[in-house]
Amino acid sequence: MGYYLVPPVYRPPxxxxxxxxQVTLGCSHNACSFCVSYKGKKFRIKTWPEIKADIEAAKVFYHNATxxxxxxxxxxxxxxxxxxxxxxKLYHDFPYLERVGIYARANDILDKEPEDLKKLHEAGISLVYYGLESxxxxxxxxVHKGATVAQIIEGGRKAMDAGLPLSVTVIIGAGGPxxxxxxxTATAAAxxxxxxxxxxxxxMLIPEGSFMDRKLKRGEFKLLTPMQSLNELKIMIEKLSLTNCVFRSNHASNYLPLKGxxxxxxxxxxxxxQRGLANPDLLRPEFMRAL
Ligand code: SF4
Structure with a gap:
């Protein structure tokens, strides 16, 4: 059997x-109201023989993967x-491998012992992508996140205490105007x-057919205007208190690409x-925004 992925497949930019x-197929939660990524995909964890076969098939062509x-x-x-x-197996079969990234939810981390998280760090998980959203x-x-703010903070801190670096995402416009x-304010604090x-x-971009899309069409939720989005981002950045954190808003969904x-x-x-607020021509046009 060759190396193949079961669609749809998503990964961070x-x-x-x-x-x-694919260690898993789909999402074990699959309920966030703004997400249709895995709606048609039945969740399951792949077996070790399946994953092993994928790695062995891929290494023939991608031996130099880093x-x-x-x-x-x-x-x-x-x-x-x-x-x-x-x-x-990955670090054994791909001799040039430098990093391995993974998506995690708060419960995935909270359900693991601190020693297990340490072992995962030592075994080479180098970045955990983690959605705070709000x-x-x-x-x-x-948004049916399925976790509280306290759980997300606790999970994030627990992963970091085990040495796992985190890449956290937040969603501008998640609460509407x-x-x-x-x-x-609350997202900056968390x-x-x-x-x-x-x-x-x-x-926030609302995919067709999502729960949020139905709310939007019923008039129960509103998206922020580009200027409201920038204002929200401005307040968030004013209130963030971080140590050497690489901040980005360069995802294609954003109106203004920031990095610092x-x-x-x-x-x-x-x-x-402030320049974007004063000069709307600097903003990414609506038709070029994407998830
Ligand atoms: S946004 Fe929510 S439903 Fe979508 S993949 Fe992430 S955790 Fe699962």
């Missing part, structure tokens, strides 16, 4: 050049023993409490947002 292996991403939605939900076998419990409930200020190595802001290190680049980022 920064893993665009990575070789992908980066691997473990998919699908939250591969960290897999049992630690399975993940350790996968990592061991620091407001009201908004997390509204009515909860914009609450979202900005992200600061985690204090990850990387923080990315995406801007927080807190040290705060003033530079705020000045750039």
């Amino acid at each position: 920064s893993e665009a050049a990575s070789l992908i292996f 980066r691997v991403f473990l998919a699908d939605g939250n591969a960290m939900v897999a049992e630690t023993g399975l993940l350790l076998k996968v990592l061991d 620091g407001s419990d009201r908004i997390l409930k509204m 009515e909860l914009s200020e609450e979202h900005a 992200a600061s409490a985690i204090n990850p190595a990387y923080l990315s802001a995406l801007t 290190t927080l807190n040290q680049d705060r003033e530079k980022l705020l000045a750039f947002i």
Whole structure:
């Protein structure tokens, strides 16, 4: 059998050049109201013989791979023993491998013992992609995140205490215009409490057919205007308190691409947002925004 992936396959933008292996198919939660990524995909954890066969087939063609991403939605939900076998084989079969990234939900981390997380770090998981989305419990409930702010902070801190670097995402516009200020303030507080190595802001885009899409069509939810999005981002950046955290809003969903290190680049980022607020021509046009 050859190396193949079961579609659809998603990976973070920064893993665009990575070789992908599916440890799981779909997402064990599969309920976030803004997400249709795995709606038609029945969740399951792949077996070790299946994953082993994928790795053996891929190494024939991609022997020089330096980066691997473990998919699908939250591969960290897999049992630690399975993940350790996968990592061991990856670093053995790909001699140039430098890093392995993975998606995780709060419960995936909270369900593991600190020693297991340490073992995963030592075995070569080098970046955990972790969705905070919002620091407001009201908004997390509204988007069916399936975790509270306290759980997400606890999970994030637990992973970092085990040595696992985190890349945290937040969603601009997750609370709509009515909860914009609450979202900005609470999300800045929660992200600061985690204090990850990387923080990315995406801007809410609602896929056709999602629960949020139905709410939008019924008039029960509103998207932020580009200017409201920038204002929300501005408040968030003003209130973040981070240590050497690489902040990005360069995802294709955003109106303005920002990149800097927080807190040290705060003033530079705020000045750039201010320029965007004063000059809407600088913003990414609506038709070029994408997930
Ligand atoms: S956890 Fe991620 S993949 Fe799963 S439903 Fe939520 S946004 Fe989608």
